[in-house]
Amino acid sequence: MVTRFIRPKNLSQKMMRVIFSIYLGVTLLITSMQFLTEYMKTQDSILNELKQLEETIRGPISTSLWQYNQNQVNSLIAGILKLPIIQGVDIFDKDGKNTIYERIYSPASAPLSIFATTSDLKWSLNGESVLLGSLVLYSSSEVILDRVLFGFSLMAITEIIKLSVLFWLFVWAFDRYLATPLKELMSQVNEVQMNQDVSKRINLSNMEYNELIELQNHMNSMLSAIEKNRERLLEDEQAKRSWLEDAVAKRTEELQISNEKLEKLAKNDSLTGILNRGSFFEAARHLLILCKRQKSPASFILMDLDNFKMVNDTYGHFSGDKVLVHFADTIHDLLRESDLFGRLGGEEFGIFLSDTGMDEAFHLADKLRKAISHATIEVDGKTITYTVSIGIESSELEDYSIDELFKRADLKLYGAKEKGRDYVER
Numbered sequence: 001m002v003t004r005f006i007r008p009k010n011l012s013q014k015m016m017r018v019i020f021s022i023y024l025g026v027t028l029l030i031t032s033m034q035f036l037t038e039y040m041k042t043q044d045s046i047l048n049e050l051k052q053l054e055e056t057i058r059g060p061i062s063t064s065l066w067q068y069n070q071n072q073v074n075s076l077i078a079g080i081l082k083l084p085i086i087q088g089v090d091i092f093d094k095d096g097k098n099t100i101y102e103r104i105y106s107p108a109s110a111p112l113s114i115f116a117t118t119s120d121l122k123w124s125l126n127g128e129s130v131l132l133g134s135l136v137l138y139s140s141s142e143v144i145l146d147r148v149l150f151g152f153s154l155m156a157i158t159e160i161i162k163l164s165v166l167f168w169l170f171v172w173a174f175d176r177y178l179a180t181p182l183k184e185l186m187s188q189v190n191e192v193q194m195n196q197d198v199s200k201r202i203n204l205s206n207m208e209y210n211e212l213i214e215l216q217n218h219m220n221s222m223l224s225a226i227e228k229n230r231e232r233l234l235e236d237e238q239a240k241r242s243w244l245e246d247a248v249a250k251r252t253e254e255l256q257i258s259n260e261k262l263e264k265l266a267k268n269d270s271l272t273g274i275l276n277r278g279s280f281f282e283a284a285r286h287l288l289i290l291c292k293r294q295k296s297p298a299s300f301i302l303m304d305l306d307n308f309k310m311v312n313d314t315y316g317h318f319s320g321d322k323v324l325v326h327f328a329d330t331i332h333d334l335l336r337e338s339d340l341f342g343r344l345g346g347e348e349f350g351i352f353l354s355d356t357g358m359d360e361a362f363h364l365a366d367k368l369r370k371a372i373s374h375a376t377i378e379v380d381g382k383t384i385t386y387t388v389s390i391g392i393e394s395s396e397l398e399d400y401s402i403d404e405l406f407k408r409a410d411l412k413l414y415g416a417k418e419k420g421r422d423y424v425e426r
């Protein structure tokens, strides 16, 4: 109990320490005052007792002194000294000389305070009073304390028992009604904090409605507010995220479309929409390698519009462009999906045919030539006709590279032009 009092472990014990320290202080003050009053009262009562004793023994001592009976005086003094309130006895003769000096304590262990009663010893002779000396009876503070302390020790024991019982009763009451619910409240709040779970609610067990329940309700309202706030923030964040995702997806799609356009622009001829020279040769080179690996033939058809300068000069550059577009569309419609078709520059076009030998290529080229020479186009109300010369080379005969195929096809084309144009040279 003492250790718990000095080093309290919980709130109720701390409160008890404060309350009981105050209680102890007040009790000590009141008890000290009571003790002082009791001490004074006891001292008065002992003085009275000494006086009564003097009254009683003055006669026999005076008689013994008158009769010079020292033995009787001594035995009377010895009897007096046995009384518990007597600490010493002095007898003085009529001249003030100390004839008897008796103390029940040694000089070394003298009591703190000594008090005494003095009375004259007289003898009556023929109606006259003769002074024989004086009698002094001593008592001390120890006698008073002996009496007072007995009563007070009983009081102190009662007080200690009362204090201990009260202390534990108060500790129990504070524990039951304050410390334990507070501990429970703290542990539940701590759990919410540790798990970051604001959906949880504080629920104190076995509690009547009081300030703690009010505190619990306030905390729960606070948790509800936090939970709502968090949900709103989450919704906002989700909305922002999906908006961001949509924006990114849209942007990615736009970028993809732009890339595709850029790629197409880089690969295709801007006027006719078919492959440009660079991408045509790149693809043709790749296809030729595949044909060689599969040991199958490939053919290169090189086409050049005849007298195109004249078309431009006669109908204008714009009409010339229309002719180029018409040519590309017409040829494109007559080719297979797998045939490679590109504009190699100006009015020069190329076709690369995989798995196709010279005969087949010639057959196709002539079909194309005829289709062009029979075609007419209307531009600004004017009818334009034009022809194409074609040179063909095939990899069937030699292991040509794409550049060699092209060069040789160009020579054939030159031959076709030489032969009067609108002609296919193989």
Ligand SMILES: Nc1nc2c(ncn2[C@@H]2O[C@H](COP(=O)(O)OP(=O)(O)OP(=O)(O)O)[C@@H](O)[C@H]2O)c(=O)[nH]1
Pocket (backbone or CB within 6 Å): 271, 304, 305, 306, 307, 308, 309, 310, 312, 316, 317, 318, 319, 320, 321, 324, 345, 346, 347, 417, 421
């Ligand atoms: N309208 C138009 N003309 C072009 C384009 N590219 C080249 N040309 C013209 O095509 C003409 C080609 O002329 P030439 O090389 O002399 O050949 P050609 O007149 O067709 O005569 P041959 O090839 O010998 O039959 C030039 O006048 C160029 O300006 C183009 O994109 N649009």
